[in-house]
Amino acid sequence: MRSTKVHLALSYGNTRYEICNMVAKGMRATHKSGMRTEESIDRVLGLIGPRFIGPRLMTVNLPRSRR
Numbered sequence: 001m002r003s004t005k006v007h008l009a010l011s012y013g014n015t016r017y018e019i020c021n022m023v024a025k026g027m028r029a030t031h032k033s034g035m036r037t038e039e040s041i042d043r044v045l046g047l048i049g050p051r052f053i054g055p056r057l058m059t060v061n062l063p064r065s066r067r
Helices: 002-011 016-030 037-047
Strands: none
Touching: 002 016, 002 037, 016 037
C-alpha cells in the first residue's frame, strides 16, 4: 500500500529526495503522540501530489414518469 503511494508521488514529478524531505517535514508537523509512525507516514504520503479542487458530482434520483 505504501509503495503505491510513493510511486504515485513519483509520477507527479517529485524526485525521491523531494519526497523524503516532504515526508520528514510533514511528519514533524502532523505527527500526534500515541499514533503509530507508520500511520503518520501513510497520511503524509497521501497528501503529496496535486488535488482536484472543484465541484463534487452527486447522483440525482429523478422521479419516474407515470404511464
